[in-house]
Amino acid sequence: MGRSPCCEKEHTNKGAWTKEEDQRLIAYIRVNGEGCWRSLPKAAGLLRCGKSCRLRWMNYLRPDLKRGNFTDDEDELIIRLHSLLGNKWSLIAGQLPGRTDNEIKNYWNTHIKRKLLSRGMDPHTHRPLTPVDGAAASRPAHIAVPARAAPPTMFAPLTTKQPPMESSSDDGSSGATSTGEPRCPDLNLDLSVGPPAADTPTSHPVCLCRHLGLRGGAVCSCRQADSPGSQGGGFRYFRPLEEGQYI
DNA sequence: AATGTCGTCAACCGCCGCGTG
DNA sequence: ACACGCGGCGGTTGACGACAT
Structure with a gap:
């Protein structure tokens, strides 16, 4: 039935x-x-x-919808959020007032994918395209490619049990760990649209989940988030990107 | 001017998670 | 514990306009 x-x-x-x-x-x-x-x-x-x-x-x-073109700031925010969340369009839309998940999904598929490819980035992994990826990128669309694992795990969250990583200027030997594993690129978590407030600290870690309003949900395991001493309570932190660094 | 191709986006489809009984 | 109903989500489709030939 x-x-x-x-x-x-x-x-x-x-x-x-x-x-x-x-x-x-x-x-x-x-x-x-x-x-x-x-x-x-x-x-x-x-x-x-x-x-x-x-x-x-x-x-x-809906009366609160923002019609019209996406701004560059919105573009960048969508890219960052996608690198974190994958194709969670509703979560991404939640960070862009006046935009809908459908709109963002369409915009991603029609504009941003191409934008990332033109930057030499893989729109699925947000990593630089390898020659093989590049070949894949130029593969005719009708040839199916298995979807990659969702990106959220790409960016290993920092916990308070780990010492904060040194600034990403730790050279760009980047991309690989001492074990030879590819290293996750870092994240710029200034998720606001528009110029950052002058006094906004950008170098100290923030709780991603909290920033996204996910605290307490399935995604976030943060505890006692609102107490000043909560840094020892199991927060997951992410380190911002350096200037000009892409995710 | 006619036709073909491509890009865009509104809308549909099917699945999933949650709440409830 | 289970089944069901509903809302919500993400993937996909198809209509339409713009552009190229």
């Missing part, structure tokens, strides 16, 4: 939304607020699947 369909497909419209449908959806949500997407279409007089209504609202109709 399997799961029941989310709606009666034979009685629902599909495809592009009309202005009238948009107006109905907006008017309904203005009065009743978001939520209960399953019953919303009927209540709002829409012949649409609840999921479709939610998507339309979230990605297009």
Whole structure:
């Protein structure tokens, strides 16, 4: 049998939304607020699947959406967040007010991937392309390539049990550990859009999870985050990048 | 001007995680 | 512990416009 369909497909419209449908959806949500997407279409007089209504609202109709081109700052922030989080578009979108996960995902696939390739970076791993990667990058799109492991593990988090790494000027022999393992590049965790505040310390470590609002979630194991002495409590830290260093 | 190709993006699909009974 | 319903997420598709030939 399997799961029941989310709606009666034979009685629902599909495809592009009309202005009238948009107006109905907006008017309904203005009065009743978001939520209960399953019953919303009927209540709002829409012949649409609840999921479709939610998507339309979230990605297009929400009043707080920022339309228009991405700024360079937003570009860089997306790249940094992607290197940390992988294809977690909703988490990335959470750091860019007014942008949606769908929008960022599209933008990544159409613009940023190419931007990284032009920098000689692998958009999946955020590492410099090797000649082999380069060949892969030029591989015709229809030739499938197995997805690589998600990047989040690429950047081994620093814990307070480890001494902070020396500044990344530890030369760029970089990229390899003494064991010959490729070393994870460091991360610039100034995740704000726009110029940093003058008094913002950029060299001392920050809790990534906390910065991303993930503290207490599955991703973050930080404890006692708000207490000043919490550095010994198991925080995971990341060290910012040096000027001009890419992730 | 007609046709083909490419890039963009809104929308759909199927899966997953969480809450609830 | 289990099944179910729902919302949310990420991958993919397809329509459409811009550009090239």
